[in-house]
Amino acid sequence: MAGHGGSRTVIYAALAGNLAIAVTKFAAAFFTGSSAMLSEGVHSLVDTGNGGLLLYGMHRAARPADHTHPLGHGRELYFWSFIVALLVFALGAGVSFYEGIVHIMAPEPVANVKMNYIVLGLSFLFEGSSWLVALKELRKQKGRQGWLQAVQSSKDPSVYTVLFEDSAALLGLAIAFAGILAAEILQVPELDGAASIGIALILGATAIFLARESKGLLIGEPASPEVQGKVLAIAQQDPAVQRANGVLTVHMGPEEIVAGLSIEFEDHLAAPEIEACVERIEARLKKEMPEITRLFVKPQTSGTWENRHKLSESASE
Numbered sequence: 001m002a003g004h005g006g007s008r009t010v011i012y013a014a015l016a017g018n019l020a021i022a023v024t025k026f027a028a029a030f031f032t033g034s035s036a037m038l039s040e041g042v043h044s045l046v047d048t049g050n051g052g053l054l055l056y057g058m059h060r061a062a063r064p065a066d067h068t069h070p071l072g073h074g075r076e077l078y079f080w081s082f083i084v085a086l087l088v089f090a091l092g093a094g095v096s097f098y099e100g101i102v103h104i105m106a107p108e109p110v111a112n113v114k115m116n117y118i119v120l121g122l123s124f125l126f127e128g129s130s131w132l133v134a135l136k137e138l139r140k141q142k143g144r145q146g147w148l149q150a151v152q153s154s155k156d157p158s159v160y161t162v163l164f165e166d167s168a169a170l171l172g173l174a175i176a177f178a179g180i181l182a183a184e185i186l187q188v189p190e191l192d193g194a195a196s197i198g199i200a201l202i203l204g205a206t207a208i209f210l211a212r213e214s215k216g217l218l219i220g221e222p223a224s225p226e227v228q229g230k231v232l233a234i235a236q237q238d239p240a241v242q243r244a245n246g247v248l249t250v251h252m253g254p255e256e257i258v259a260g261l262s263i264e265f266e267d268h269l270a271a272p273e274i275e276a277c278v279e280r281i282e283a284r285l286k287k288e289m290p291e292i293t294r295l296f297v298k299p300q301t302s303g304t305w306e307n308r309h310k311l312s313e314s315a316s317e
Contacts, residue, residue, distance in 0.1 A: 007158040007254075008058065013133040014162045015051040017126040018044045018169075028119040032112045035103035036176040036195040037119065039096035043172055043203065044123075046092040047165050050084040054158045057081065061253050071294060074253020075218060081157035082214035088165065089207030093200045100196030107189035116180050124173050131166035138163055153224065156254035157214055168206040172199040223249035223257050231292065234284050235261055240277035242266050245305035258294040259285075262305045274299065 025041035028034070057080030065072040137159050142150030151160045179195020182188070222228070228247050235244035245262040252258055261281070265274050278297045285292045 007137065007156055008055070010134045010137050010159055010162050011051050011054050011058075014130045014166065015048060015055075017130040018048040018051065021123045021126050022048055024119050025123065028115050032116050033108055034116055034176075034180060035099045035193045036179045036199065037116055039099050039196040039199050040120075040123070040172060040176050042095045042099075043092050043169060043199065046087055047169065050087060050165065051162070053080050053084050053087075054161065058158060071258055072252050072256055074251075074256040077253060078157060078214055078217040081161055082211060082218060084161055085207050085210035085214055088168075088203055088210065093203035093207060096196050096203060097200035100193045100198075100200060103193030103196065104190045107193065109183075109187075109189050113180060113184050117177070120173055120177050120180075124170065127166055127169045127173065131163065131170060134159060134163035134166055152213065155217065155221065155251045157210075157217060158254075160213070161210055164206050164210060168202050171202050175199055175202070217251065220250045223251060223259070227257065227289070227291070230289060231259055231261070231285065234288065235263060235281050238277055238280055240266055240269055240273060240280075243302050245300060245302050246309060252293070255291045256293045257291050258296075259292050260296045260298065262298050262300045264302050264305075265299055 022041055022044035025037055025044055029038035029041050054077075057077040060076040060080070061072075061074045063073045063076075138147075138150060138154075141154060141156070141159065145153065151164075154160055175195050175198040179192050179198070183191040183195075228249055231247050231249070232244045235241055235247075241263055243264045245264060247262070248260040250258050265277065269277070281297070282295050285295060
C-alpha cells in the first residue's frame with residue numbers, strides 16, 4: 001500500500017490540526033459559554049477521531065490475502081470510511097443540533113467574546129492549512145476531471161473524506177463567527193444557538209454525501225474505463241488471442257482491482273498453449289498494471305459474451 005503515502009500525509013496533517021483546535025475550542029467554550037464554540041469543539045474532536053479511524057482502516061486494508069479473505073482486505077478502508085460518515089452525522093451533527101436547541105430555549109450571553117474571535121481565527125488558519133494539503137493531493141489524483149467528478153470517481157475515500165470534513169469545518173467556523181458576532185451586536189443570545197444548528201445542518205449534509213460515496217465503494221465499483229481499456233488492449237496484443245471480448249472489474253481497495261477477462265482464443269490452440277497465453281497476460285499485467293491484483297480468464301466466444309452482456313444490461317435497467 002505504498003501508494004497511500006499521499007493519503008497518509010493528508011490524514012496526519014488533519015489529525016494534528018484538529019486535535020490542537022479541539023482543545024483550544026473546548027477551552028474557549030468553557031470560559032465564554034458559547035454554544036457555537038462548544039459545537040465547533042465537538043466537531044473538531046469528531047474529526048480527530050475520524051482521522052484515527054481512517055488510519056486504522058488503511059492499516060487493516062494493507063494486510064495480505066488469507067484463506068478467510070482470498071481477495072484481500074482492501075475494503076476495510078471503505079468500511080471505516082462509512083463509519084466515519086456515520087460518526088460525522090451522529091456525533092458532529094447530532095451534538096451540534098442538541099446544543100443549538102438547548103441554547104435557544106435557555107439563552108445565555110456569551111462572555112469574553114474576544115477570546116472566541118481569536119480562537120476562531122486561529123482555527124481557520126489551521127483548518128485552512130489542512131484543507132490545502134487535502135486539496136493538493138486530490139488535485140494530483142483528479143487529472144482533467146472536474147472536482148465533483150473526481151470525488152465521485154475516486155476509489156480512495158481517505159483523501160476526499162478529509163477534504164470534505166475540512167470544508168465543512170471552514171464553513172462551520174464562518175457560521176460560528178457570524179452567530180457570535182450577531183449575538184453580540186444585536187444582544188440576541190439565541191443567535192449563538194442558531195449558529196450551532198447551522199453547523200449541524202452542514203455536518204449532516206457532509207455526512208450524507210460521504211456515506212453515499214462510501215456505500216458505493218463498499219458494494220463494489222468498477223475500475224475506470226481507461227483501466228478496463230488498457231487491460232483489454234494488453235490481452236488483445238497476445239498472438240494467441242483472437243479477440244478480447246470484454247472485462248469485468250471491481251475495486252477491492254484504492255489500488256486493488258480484481259479483473260475477469262472474457263477471451264476468444266485462436267481455434268487451433270491446445271490447452272497447454274492457452275495456459276501459456278494466460279500466464280503471459282498475467283505477467284504483463286503484473287508488470288504494467290500492478291493494481292490488478294487478481295485476474296480470472298474465461299475462454300468464451302465473442303457471440304456468447306455479447307449475448308450475456310446484453311442480458312445483464314437489460315436486467316439492470
